[in-house]
Amino acid sequence: MVGFDAKKERLSKFEYGMAGAMSGVITRALVQPLDVLKIRFQLQVEPISRANQTSKYSSITQAFWKIVKEERWPALWKGHVPAQMLSVVYGTVQFVSFEVITKVAWTQLPPSFTADSKKPILHFVCGGMAGCLATLSCQPFDVIRTRLVAQGQPKVYKSIRDAVSQMWRNEDVFAFYRGLTPALIQIAPHTGLQFGFYTLCVQLWDKAFKQTGVPFVGPFESAACGFVSGICAKTAVYPLDVTKKRLQIIGFEYARKSFGEVRYYKGFFDALKVVGKTEGMRGLYKGLSPSLVKAGASSGLTFCAYEQCCNMMTMLHSRY
Numbered sequence: 001m002v003g004f005d006a007k008k009e010r011l012s013k014f015e016y017g018m019a020g021a022m023s024g025v026i027t028r029a030l031v032q033p034l035d036v037l038k039i040r041f042q043l044q045v046e047p048i049s050r051a052n053q054t055s056k057y058s059s060i061t062q063a064f065w066k067i068v069k070e071e072r073w074p075a076l077w078k079g080h081v082p083a084q085m086l087s088v089v090y091g092t093v094q095f096v097s098f099e100v101i102t103k104v105a106w107t108q109l110p111p112s113f114t115a116d117s118k119k120p121i122l123h124f125v126c127g128g129m130a131g132c133l134a135t136l137s138c139q140p141f142d143v144i145r146t147r148l149v150a151q152g153q154p155k156v157y158k159s160i161r162d163a164v165s166q167m168w169r170n171e172d173v174f175a176f177y178r179g180l181t182p183a184l185i186q187i188a189p190h191t192g193l194q195f196g197f198y199t200l201c202v203q204l205w206d207k208a209f210k211q212t213g214v215p216f217v218g219p220f221e222s223a224a225c226g227f228v229s230g231i232c233a234k235t236a237v238y239p240l241d242v243t244k245k246r247l248q249i250i251g252f253e254y255a256r257k258s259f260g261e262v263r264y265y266k267g268f269f270d271a272l273k274v275v276g277k278t279e280g281m282r283g284l285y286k287g288l289s290p291s292l293v294k295a296g297a298s299s300g301l302t303f304c305a306y307e308q309c310c311n312m313m314t315m316l317h318s319r320y
Contacts, residue, residue: 002095002195002306003123004103008314015313016099017092023305024091027298028084033076034294035083037063039149041287042245045263045279048286060290079148082160086141090134095306097130098195116203124196131191135183140176142183143167146248179247181268186240190233197229198303216311223304230299231292238291239284243271 004010011019040063041048046055050062057063067075105126106114114122144163157163167175202217202225217225234241246265263278265271275283 002098002303003119003126003199004099004106011310011313011317013096013100016310017096019306019309019313020091020093020095021088022091022309023095023302024087025084026305027301028080028087030301031294031298032080032083033064034290034297036067036076036078036149037290038287038294039146039245040067041290042242043150043249044286047279047282079145082141082145082148086138086145089138089141091302091306093137094130094134094191097133098126101126101129120196120200120203123199124192126192127195128188128192130195131187132184134191135180135187139180139183143176143178143248146245150249178250179244182240182244182247182271185268186237186244190237193233193236194229194299197232198225198299201225201228216314217307219304219308222307223300225300226303227296227300229303230295230297233299234292234295235288238288239272241291242275242284242286243268246271246275 037060040057044055044057046052048058049055050058052058057066064076071078102123105122109122112118144160144167147163147167148157148160151157157166202221205221205225246263247268250265263274265274272284279286
């Protein structure tokens with residue numbers, strides 16, 4: 001199971017990093033189309049409804065086929081390269097940080113704080129810290145990925161290198177960190193809840209199926225527990241994710257004109273206020289359906305891949 005445990009064999013930081021990177025690569029390749037749909041929905045000002053004639057996207061299936069028709073199948077993997085860079089860096093930093101932080105907590109805190117009954121809470125705190133470190137490490141990749149996914153035809157950015165060049169030349173270094181404030185505000189509780197709910201689900205699973213003391217978490221168990229934890233965590237912080245995406249395209253609005261109305265925001269709180277006032281509470285939950293599907297699938301695949309990579313390396317240790 002993820003997190004430090006004195007009763008199980010430990011891997012090196014490099015091995016935890018490898019497991020985190022592999023889980024990120026596998027997950028990203030499979031869920032990228034859902035991410036494209038989610039971002040398109042989040043950035044659309046008009047209501048996501050068939051009743052509104054001005055809306056470019058009105059449902060998951062309609063948006064899927066409209067993107068394929070207008071931009072062809074590869075458009076569903078727009079921004080995939082920077083997204084993979086994001087996943088590798090994020091997965092590596094997140095899991096290595098989490099393992100290190102939980103080890104420090106285990107060795108420094110009183111035993112009452114590290115008991116199994118308190119482990120979900122401990123993992124919530126440690127997960128939030130690990131998520132913040134991972135976000136700081138890969139925010140530029142996230143901004144570039146969002147802009148590549150957000151642009152329509154004709155393309156403003158022809159490649160990742162062109163995007164970096166134009167952003168550096170036309171804006172400034174802070175352009176690569178747009179949306180960092182809501183990202184950090186969002187990621188601390190989101191990652192914390194993800195790790196906390198995952199640990200709780202694994203404990204409940206082991207208790208329900210009488211698996212207490214089993215050294216490894218099986219693939220189906222880790223995938224199912226990860227799926228539930230992903231949905232719970234994403235639902236709790238989703239308005240912050242929408243706000244972050246809106247802020248990340250500041251200075252890039254001209255590439256969004258073909259998608260509908262464009263709005264300008266002065267900052268995090270202004271974006272929250274404007275979206276809530278002009279689009280209602282539903283505006284803060286735009287793209288929730290594909291996001292929950294993506295969050296559940298992504299979290300389930302990530303935890304499953306990470307656990308099985310760690311299990312494999314542990315077995316190789318015992319064999320050699």
